[in-house]
Amino acid sequence: MARKTLEIQNDSGAPGLDYRWHLAQSPDEVATTELEFALMRTAEGFARWQSECLASVCDLAATGPENAMLHIIRMNERPKTMKDLARLTNRDDVPNIQYSLRKLIAAGLVERRGAGRSGVTYQVTAEGRRVTEDYGALRRRLLIAAIANVPGFAERLTEATQALNLLSGIYEEIARVAATHRRG
Numbered sequence: 001m002a003r004k005t006l007e008i009q010n011d012s013g014a015p016g017l018d019y020r021w022h023l024a025q026s027p028d029e030v031a032t033t034e035l036e037f038a039l040m041r042t043a044e045g046f047a048r049w050q051s052e053c054l055a056s057v058c059d060l061a062a063t064g065p066e067n068a069m070l071h072i073i074r075m076n077e078r079p080k081t082m083k084d085l086a087r088l089t090n091r092d093d094v095p096n097i098q099y100s101l102r103k104l105i106a107a108g109l110v111e112r113r114g115a116g117r118s119g120v121t122y123q124v125t126a127e128g129r130r131v132t133e134d135y136g137a138l139r140r141r142l143l144i145a146a147i148a149n150v151p152g153f154a155e156r157l158t159e160a161t162q163a164l165n166l167l168s169g170i171y172e173e174i175a176r177v178a179a180t181h182r183r184g
Contacts, residue, residue, distance in 0.1 A: 035167075049143070057134035060107045065089070066100045067135075070124070073110055074132050079121035090168065104128075 024033040047064025054060060054067045062070070072088050073080050080088070085097055101122060104110040109128035114120045124132060147153050 053135055053138055053142070054131070056138055058107075058109075058131045060103075060109070060131075062103065062107075063100075065091075065096075066103060069097070069100045070104055070109055070128060071132060071135070073104075073122050074124045074128065079113065079123040081118070081121055085122070090172075 019030045019034070021033075024030040050064040050067040051062060054062050054070075068089065069085065072085060075088075082094065082097065085101075086092060086094065089097075091097060101110065101112070105112060108125055109131055110122050111125050112120060112122055147157070
């Protein structure tokens with residue numbers, strides 16, 4: 001039996017490309033798979049951007065998640081607990097979060113306060129505040145200026161944020177279902 005080409009328009013409008021493979025047999029699967037690959041590429045590009053932007057304002061070689069941790073700790077100018085950090089980043093890999101925190105503390109950007117399991121909080125130091133301010137200024141000068149140059153892009157970002165938040169909830173729920181009903 002001959003394989004039928006799934007007729008789906010690509011970004012350039014050229015019909016007739018075969019988008020099917022083991023993860024993409026139907027139009028819904030193709031759309032989902034294309035989005036997932038776009039998410040992976042975006043996440044990697046975002047992580048590279050975070051690392052390069054941070055490296056431009058301080059001498060710390062940090063990963064994207066470590067950079068995000070620094071900014072989340074400073075968010076709303078209040079200390080964060082480990083539970084806050086895990087929740088705000090949607091992560092459950094506490095040992096990796098702890099490693100990132102140790103790295104940020106060693107770099108003098110974050111300090112740990114308190115004791116015990118529930119009494120520990122993390123906040124930025126004066127140097128952490130300076131670095132995050134410089135990062136924010138460079139981000140505005142490069143990223144936000146680039147976004148502002150694309151007409152209507154800010155509105156599209158708002159729509160994308162809403163769609164990604166919804167998709168995040170869907171992924172969380174189906175991950176629970178998969179974990180609950182996983183075979184041996």
